[in-house]
Amino acid sequence: MNVDRERWVTRVEETLRRSGHHRSSARPAVVRALAEAAAPLTVLELETRIRLVGRVGRASIYHALELLCRHALAYRLDCGDGQARYLAAHADGPVRHYLACGRCGAMVELATARLDRAIGREADRLGVAIDARPLVLHGVCAQCRPVHPAR
């Protein structure tokens, strides 16, 4: 929702400002692109979107993403295709998990509750701590399935 995105942008700017970071051109562009993204984006996708507005060096994008992740303002996802994807870390609610469709490449959002509960129980049982970070499962989305398109 748009409100969430606004709120996230605000939180990012405030967090970084309080940490003594300047507010210049490149990073805000990355933040804006991440905020408007419907799904996790690769660095190249981010760059493409940002280039629609202005020129930004790739190194700056990496710098910005690293900063965001370090402050837990964004997540870096590993989708298994050799390039990282980045996602805004909205503060409200639990982390979202995704299904990466091996056919069309879509990232389908999964319901978290059940999964998180199972993960939490397993963590308790083993006495380990499991990070609350987005999970990427692999499979085939509903649209791409050969039979039973829905169900």
Added chain:
Amino acid sequence: MNVDRERWVTRVEETLRRSGHHRSSARPAVVRALAEAAAPLTVLELETRIRLVGRVGRASIYHALELLCRHALAYRLDCGDGQARYLAAHADGPVRHYLACGRCGAMVELATARLDRAIGREADRLGVAIDARPLVLHGVCAQCRPVHPAR
């Protein structure tokens, strides 16, 4: 267990033989190293172990692993540290999931049942297919936890 490993090696050799693949020096070394591994191994780790016995080119290791994965005889795991890890795909029982300890790097095996059930339900609900492949969660293992070392 050793029986499983033996069985896996046999299955690998038979599967590849039936697919018209030769049986030469490098690949069997990779298979042996994978069979004896207690946890998923990186290519470098594999290479190191293989070098204890004889010389094998890195390209051959990659070739062999690609072949194994293509035949679903091994899994390639993404642990988020930029290098793939490989794991023998034992035929018996469900896939194993792991916790990668962010502190010591250990790969702790998780119980699959609960997790798989949650994943299966979510797949049904959304009408998607989710691959049965090993999952890598991130966190801190029991030994590395600051408080509550066990529990």
Added chain:
DNA sequence: CTGAGTGCAAACAGTTTGCATTACT
């Protein structure tokens, strides 16, 4: 003899880093 395997070296892709320049505060 044929087709697969091997392994060196070179190519590649994504990411990271060095550093001089620019810009914010």
Added chain:
DNA sequence: AGTAATGCAAACTGTTTGCACTCAG
């Protein structure tokens, strides 16, 4: 003025590929 950000270019890392040579079937 002082400190962080930018962005080019170069370095790095893990992985893939081209290819000549070797070897199993």
